Amino acid sequence: MRKILLATLAAAPLVASAAPIDRMLGDVSAARIEANIRKLVSFGTRNSLSDTDSDARGIGAARRWIKAELERCGAGTRMTVAFDVHRVESGSRVPRPTDFVNVVATIPGVQPESRARTYVVSGHYDSMPSDPTDGTTDAPGANDDASGTAVAMELACVLSHYDLDATVILMAVAGEEQGLYGSAGFAKAARASGMQVAGMITNDIVGNTRAPDGTVNRDRLRLFAEGVAAQKELPDPVVQALRTGGENDLPTRQLARAIEDAARTYVKDLRVDVIWRRDRYLRGGDHFPFLDEGYPAVRFTEPAEDWRHQHQTPRVENGVQLGDLPEFVDFGYVAKVARVNAAAIASLASAPSVPRGAQIEALRLEGDTTIRWQPNPEPDVAGYRIVWRATTAARWEHSRDVGKVERFTLTGVSKDDFVFGLQAYDRDGNVSPAAYPTPYYPPR
Numbered sequence: 001m002r003k004i005l006l007a008t009l010a011a012a013p014l015v016a017s018a019a020p021i022d023r024m025l026g027d028v029s030a031a032r033i034e035a036n037i038r039k040l041v042s043f044g045t046r047n048s049l050s051d052t053d054s055d056a057r058g059i060g061a062a063r064r065w066i067k068a069e070l071e072r073c074g075a076g077t078r079m080t081v082a083f084d085v086h087r088v089e090s091g092s093r094v095p096r097p098t099d100f101v102n103v104v105a106t107i108p109g110v111q112p113e114s115r116a117r118t119y120v121v122s123g124h125y126d127s128m129p130s131d132p133t134d135g136t137t138d139a140p141g142a143n144d145d146a147s148g149t150a151v152a153m154e155l156a157c158v159l160s161h162y163d164l165d166a167t168v169i170l171m172a173v174a175g176e177e178q179g180l181y182g183s184a185g186f187a188k189a190a191r192a193s194g195m196q197v198a199g200m201i202t203n204d205i206v207g208n209t210r211a212p213d214g215t216v217n218r219d220r221l222r223l224f225a226e227g228v229a230a231q232k233e234l235p236d237p238v239v240q241a242l243r244t245g246g247e248n249d250l251p252t253r254q255l256a257r258a259i260e261d262a263a264r265t266y267v268k269d270l271r272v273d274v275i276w277r278r279d280r281y282l283r284g285g286d287h288f289p290f291l292d293e294g295y296p297a298v299r300f301t302e303p304a305e306d307w308r309h310q311h312q313t314p315r316v317e318n319g320v321q322l323g324d325l326p327e328f329v330d331f332g333y334v335a336k337v338a339r340v341n342a343a344a345i346a347s348l349a350s351a352p353s354v355p356r357g358a359q360i361e362a363l364r365l366e367g368d369t370t371i372r373w374q375p376n377p378e379p380d381v382a383g384y385r386i387v388w389r390a391t392t393a394a395r396w397e398h399s400r401d402v403g404k405v406e407r408f409t410l411t412g413v414s415k416d417d418f419v420f421g422l423q424a425y426d427r428d429g430n431v432s433p434a435a436y437p438t439p440y441y442p443p444r
């Protein structure tokens with residue numbers, strides 16, 4: 001990865017290859033995030049049913065500003081910005097035919113072997129007052145979800161100035177409050193077109209640090225990661241993983257582990273708490289449609305939500321200010337959330353892909369563990385790493401770099417007693433999420 005030098009940056013020193021992700025995180029600006037959240041609030045309402053003609057108020061003005069702002073901050077880079085329109089004729093929260101319009105910024109990967117591999121980061125720019133179908137009342141949506149929108153925008157503005165191997169899409173989606181329509185439209189089209197979404201992160205409600213009881217927590221961020229999807233018919237690869245205790249090692253949880261690892265490496269002042277659950281009770285988010293299409297997808301949300309400032313028409317009741325107003329957003333915290341996202345996406349998009357064809361040899365009864373796999377296609381792969389942990393542990397506890405081979409035996413480590421994973425790493429130390437090795441039984 002290297003930083004692209006624009007004419008305006010010509011005086012800057014050449015970027016050293018050491019720790020480029022640290023440099024990138026230094027580009028994340030709390031001031032720009034605050035300005036963007038305040039600007040989004042200034043459109044009065046961004047309800048998906050609000051006015052689309054005005055240049056000052058409503059969701060149309062908001063999305064035109066988001067697109068123009070992304071084009072401005074990505075000028076001179078390879079990033080492209082486009083509207084992505086999904087028409088919905090009717091629904092419980094869609095009283096009339098409505099166009100749900102996402103703003104999609106795409107940073108193409110620079111490595112030919114990795115360009116098709118795509119990571120998606122989103123926030124939803126639509127908002128709601130107390131009534132989700134009210135398109136006229138003020139709905140500032142500073143935290144839900146101008147905060148997540150500002151994170152996605154900040155990533156676009158920062159990452160577009162760097163070369164990443166894989167493709168990264170940053171998007172502001174509409175229709176979340178109506179029923180995840182913008183995200184669903186994108187995810188369905190992605191699946192239909194064969195897009196390889198290797199990981200998706202939605203940032204939704206990532207800006208409040210004061211719990212309803214007044215306690216403040218600026219040091220934690222929740223990451224919701226589903227295990228086995230709750231569906232009656234399971235796909236064959238899932239069933240195969242379940243047969244050997246791989247229920248916590250499907251791609252979404254492996255993605256969560258990789259994000260947690262990147263956060264721990266690069267962002268010391270914000271701890272990612274992985275929660276093994278699809279989402280909070282009674283809530284949902286834009287990762288759902290991606291999960292439903294079979295893509296690994298997770299959700300970031302602040303540690304302690306204050307529901308007085310979500311989905312509420314701004315008003316004072318019994319001396320209490322209700323409403324999702326900017327005064328309840330901690331902009332410095334949102335910047336930390338943006339840094340966690342940037343660290344995770346930059347390391348994922350720089351790292352090799354998840355190794356393919358990983359299998360654990362089950363040819364005889366033995367006390368050793370032998371894993372075999374296919375070589376990765378990327379030219380900068382430096383080697384492979386076998387990781388393992390107790391079957392009851394959540395995070396990897398042991399690792400062994402085994403070099404650039406396609407088969408390795410861990411002598412004296414019993415496959416019966418641990419869960420294993422296989423990662424690939426590149427010359428700069430960027431590590432892929434782990435593959436869960438399925439059993440290789442003796443050929444009959």
Ligand SMILES: [Zn+2]
Pocket residue numbers: 124144145176204205
């Ligand atoms: Zn939301």
